[in-house]
Amino acid sequence: MPPADVGPLLSGLTPDEIRTVIELLFRQHRAARALRELPHEMLPQVFDAVTDQRLADVIGRLEIDDLLELVDFIPEDRRSDVVERLPADRRYELTKAELYPESSAGRAMTTSFIALDEKMTAQEAIDSIRAAGNEDESILYLYVIDDQSCLSGVIPIRRLVAAPPEREIRDLMIPDPVSVSAESDREEVAHTVARYDLLAIPVTDIDNRMLGVITVDDVIDVITEEATEDMYHLAGLSEEDRVFVPATRSVRKRVPWMFLNLAAAFLSATVVGLFERTIEEMVALAIFMPVIAQMGGSSGSQALTVITRGIALGEIEFSSGLRAVGKEFAVGLSVGVLTGGAAGLAAYLWLGNPVLGTALFLAMVSTMAIAGLMGASVPLILKALHQDPALGSGVIVIAINDAFSFFSFLGIATLLLNRVG
Amino acid sequence: MPPADVGPLLSGLTPDEIRTVIELLFRQHRAARALRELPHEMLPQVFDAVTDQRLADVIGRLEIDDLLELVDFIPEDRRSDVVERLPADRRYELTKAELYPESSAGRAMTTSFIALDEKMTAQEAIDSIRAAGNEDESILYLYVIDDQSCLSGVIPIRRLVAAPPEREIRDLMIPDPVSVSAESDREEVAHTVARYDLLAIPVTDIDNRMLGVITVDDVIDVITEEATEDMYHLAGLSEEDRVFVPATRSVRKRVPWMFLNLAAAFLSATVVGLFERTIEEMVALAIFMPVIAQMGGSSGSQALTVITRGIALGEIEFSSGLRAVGKEFAVGLSVGVLTGGAAGLAAYLWLGNPVLGTALFLAMVSTMAIAGLMGASVPLILKALHQDPALGSGVIVIAINDAFSFFSFLGIATLLLNRVG
Numbered sequence: 001m002p003p004a005d006v007g008p009l010l011s012g013l014t015p016d017e018i019r020t021v022i023e024l025l026f027r028q029h030r031a032a033r034a035l036r037e038l039p040h041e042m043l044p045q046v047f048d049a050v051t052d053q054r055l056a057d058v059i060g061r062l063e064i065d066d067l068l069e070l071v072d073f074i075p076e077d078r079r080s081d082v083v084e085r086l087p088a089d090r091r092y093e094l095t096k097a098e099l100y101p102e103s104s105a106g107r108a109m110t111t112s113f114i115a116l117d118e119k120m121t122a123q124e125a126i127d128s129i130r131a132a133g134n135e136d137e138s139i140l141y142l143y144v145i146d147d148q149s150c151l152s153g154v155i156p157i158r159r160l161v162a163a164p165p166e167r168e169i170r171d172l173m174i175p176d177p178v179s180v181s182a183e184s185d186r187e188e189v190a191h192t193v194a195r196y197d198l199l200a201i202p203v204t205d206i207d208n209r210m211l212g213v214i215t216v217d218d219v220i221d222v223i224t225e226e227a228t229e230d231m232y233h234l235a236g237l238s239e240e241d242r243v244f245v246p247a248t249r250s251v252r253k254r255v256p257w258m259f260l261n262l263a264a265a266f267l268s269a270t271v272v273g274l275f276e277r278t279i280e281e282m283v284a285l286a287i288f289m290p291v292i293a294q295m296g297g298s299s300g301s302q303a304l305t306v307i308t309r310g311i312a313l314g315e316i317e318f319s320s321g322l323r324a325v326g327k328e329f330a331v332g333l334s335v336g337v338l339t340g341g342a343a344g345l346a347a348y349l350w351l352g353n354p355v356l357g358t359a360l361f362l363a364m365v366s367t368m369a370i371a372g373l374m375g376a377s378v379p380l381i382l383k384a385l386h387q388d389p390a391l392g393s394g395v396i397v398i399a400i401n402d403a404f405s406f407f408s409f410l411g412i413a414t415l416l417l418n419r420v421g
Numbered sequence: 422m423p424p425a426d427v428g429p430l431l432s433g434l435t436p437d438e439i440r441t442v443i444e445l446l447f448r449q450h451r452a453a454r455a456l457r458e459l460p461h462e463m464l465p466q467v468f469d470a471v472t473d474q475r476l477a478d479v480i481g482r483l484e485i486d487d488l489l490e491l492v493d494f495i496p497e498d499r500r501s502d503v504v505e506r507l508p509a510d511r512r513y514e515l516t517k518a519e520l521y522p523e524s525s526a527g528r529a530m531t532t533s534f535i536a537l538d539e540k541m542t543a544q545e546a547i548d549s550i551r552a553a554g555n556e557d558e559s560i561l562y563l564y565v566i567d568d569q570s571c572l573s574g575v576i577p578i579r580r581l582v583a584a585p586p587e588r589e590i591r592d593l594m595i596p597d598p599v600s601v602s603a604e605s606d607r608e609e610v611a612h613t614v615a616r617y618d619l620l621a622i623p624v625t626d627i628d629n630r631m632l633g634v635i636t637v638d639d640v641i642d643v644i645t646e647e648a649t650e651d652m653y654h655l656a657g658l659s660e661e662d663r664v665f666v667p668a669t670r671s672v673r674k675r676v677p678w679m680f681l682n683l684a685a686a687f688l689s690a691t692v693v694g695l696f697e698r699t700i701e702e703m704v705a706l707a708i709f710m711p712v713i714a715q716m717g718g719s720s721g722s723q724a725l726t727v728i729t730r731g732i733a734l735g736e737i738e739f740s741s742g743l744r745a746v747g748k749e750f751a752v753g754l755s756v757g758v759l760t761g762g763a764a765g766l767a768a769y770l771w772l773g774n775p776v777l778g779t780a781l782f783l784a785m786v787s788t789m790a791i792a793g794l795m796g797a798s799v800p801l802i803l804k805a806l807h808q809d810p811a812l813g814s815g816v817i818v819i820a821i822n823d824a825f826s827f828f829s830f831l832g833i834a835t836l837l838l839n840r841v842g
Binding site: 004126129130132139140157158160161162193194195196197198199216217219221223224227228231234235236237243244250251255262264265268269272273276279280283284285286289290291293294298299301302304307308309310313320323324327330331334335338339398406 | 425547550551553560561578579581582583614615616617618619620637638640641642644645648649651652653655656657658662663664665668671672675676679680682683685686687689690693694697700701704705706707708709710711712714715716718719720722723725726727728729730731734736737741744745748751752755756759760763764767819823827
């Protein structure tokens with residue numbers, strides 16, 4: 001059974017059955033890979049079912065990046081006991097990996113790779129692969145190291161196999177391969193790998209010495225997680241608030257953001273409160289408040305989505321940001337003129353009130369133009385301030401939009417009424 | 422220069438300079454790969470700069486999946502002329518690939534792979550790789566075919582290299598490899614590759630005969646595009662409406678959806694209109710309309726995001742869908758009680774009106790519970806109907822939420838006023 005299929009199997013079992021399956025699994029050689037593939041919610045149950053020694057034996061077989069990730073899920077009171085039981089060399093590697101910043105390349109890389117000397121022949125290189133044994137079949141590239149132990153080239157294993165046996169590595173390798181530094185953010189690494197269609201990328205230190213490799217399966221995980229994070233942040237959700245997280249935990253995660261949202265909503269309420277007398281004079285204004293709010297909100301979230309995704313995909317540099325903001329403003333304005341014209345006309349025909357129709361038209365045009373402007377510029381400003389462009393921009397844009405939409409609609413109506421009246 | 426860097430270079434040049442660079446590029450052997458990496462917006466300019474024959478020469482060197490994609494971007498009046506100038510075998514392959522459904526595995530696969538016989542030895546297999554030449558260095562797995570030319574196993578190239586030369590392929594291969602059918606959707610293919618951490622996946626026909634291979638770099642593109650699509654659909658955007666698409670095109674794409682949105686907003690306006698007399702009686706109700714609408718809207722979009730993303734990541738089966746809906750209802754209700762309690766109290770203290778405070782509290786609880794229910798069930802229902810869960814669910818959820826929120830708030834206020842009054 002492929003390791004990735006163990007999780008779905010376990011989720012259908014009772015706790016006792018899970019214990020039995022885990023017992024069986026841990027006696028086999030493949031437990032380490034299965035553990036790596038398990039959904040994180042299941043790990044506590046699995047850890048409970050085994051002793052510290054057995055757990056250490058199994059996770060000790062993982063590559064360092066997977067080990068690092070799993071250790072975080074061991075309950076705190078057992079963690080140091082389990083780590084102490086790891087083989088000394090793994091413990092040392094673990095300590096070293098933990099020195100790299102959170103979500104950096106240094107934490108995501110595996111340190112098992114094959115380094116070749118520039119002066120080897122193809123046949124010697126193939127022999128060294130044979131000697132390294134069979135353990136890691138996912139090796140795709142061999143890395144070439146020069147006299148100063150700096151990374152000088154890369155050879156796809158296929159090229160090595162197809163080459164004449166006596167050819168020198170120096171003549172076979174692709175020189176100056178794309179690499180990333182151990183401190184670079186994993187999102188940046190993912191972009192680089194995707195952009196150059198790589199299957200693995202070497203990680204180097206400041207002197208271009210080879211430290212490890214990040215493979216494409218990790219990159220896929222990063223790309224998927226980053227997309228989830230952006231979608232979640234735009235809706236004001238925390239990453240951990242997944243479909244089957246217990247409801248109590250989801251509530252705890254959502255409540256703070258919803259109180260922030262409530263505060264923003266009360267700002268809009270205050271704006272409406274300023275115009276209480278105008279609404280008293282013309283109650284029909286209240287009828288169209290939902291129209292202006294919803295159209296402004298949709299325009300804002302469209303601009304926000306286009307720009308946030310554009311930033312995530314690396315389509316927007318700061319210099320072209322201004323152009324993007326200008327475009328979203330123009331689009332908001334144009335769509336505002338078209339839909340605002342229709343809405344104003346409909347309101348006029350429905351209630352026969354020209355003041356209402358005019359106010360609705362003018363307010364929709366200005367609200368949707370401002371929504372485009374805000375939706376585009378807030379994430380760009382957050383990015384320029386080195387913040388996550390998606391996080392918080394939703395609530396800021398909604399708050400500004402809503403308050404502005406009521407201010408413009410009721411303000412314009414007040415001016416018109418005073419002039420007409 | 423890596424092919425992926427040609428695009429950014431070109432975007433900074435004048436049309437004349439672009440023409441020169443393309444001329445130079447098309448004289449080289451690497452033009453095909455550079456073309457594949459260009460952003461799609463740039464293709465028309467590039468195609469304009471070259472003759473049909475030269476274009477056919479260059480794109481004829483692409484793998485079939487890339488060729489298929491590029492041909493779609495050739496202006497219609499030139500397309501058949503260019504295709505006619507392709508080598509006969511490529512033309513045949515192209516026609517065959519076009520028979521597969523849109524966004525199926527059959528259209529995304531490359532047909533260049535190395536098939537081995539079960540009875541070969543490791544050394545014979547290595548010799549056959551040498552014989553196949555150097556052209557495709559991205560080959561990672563070799564596929565093993567049995568007597569009926571069915572796919573029977575796979576060997577990572579590294580395992581072959583490390584194996585004793587006289588070992589038989591039959592004993593080295595991983596039997597029954599994970600594969601996908603040529604008709605399966607590319608999104609499903611991407612899930613499978615990500616789930617089993619594969620670098621390439623074989624594509625087979627209904628009789629398990631090997632047709633081609635999809636590599637992980639294509640899978641990364643699919644994952645990125647699908648995430649963009651979901652985010653865009655949730656905000657009511659079309660996929661083509663990117664950051665730097667001309668404003669006029671964005672307007673054309675957004676206007677139809679915004680008119681739909683306007684119709685939904687008028688539904689809410691109609692609901693408010695039903696309660697015109699109640700608002701006349703208590704204008705302060707209008708002040709809190711933005712609060713109820715915004716809190717309901719946020720709850721709905723949170724549930725919608727969690728469920729849509731859960732569906733995209735394959736976390737929700739239909740059977741567990743009901744549980745997810747129940748959870749989102751409970752979360753909406755709980756967050757509604759907490760924030761609604763605070764909002765009701767604040768409204769009471771602000772305006773000293775107990776009817777207003779009570780109506781706001783009760784309406785927020787019911788609105789946010791319903792928002793959770795709708796936000797969770799609409800995408801699941803769309804999915805059960807084999808529709809895109811993200812497309813349209815935004816407008817449906819907003820429309821229901823908004824109308825319901827005003828109905829409950831103003832309705833409850835009317836009941837309370839009649840009872841009190």
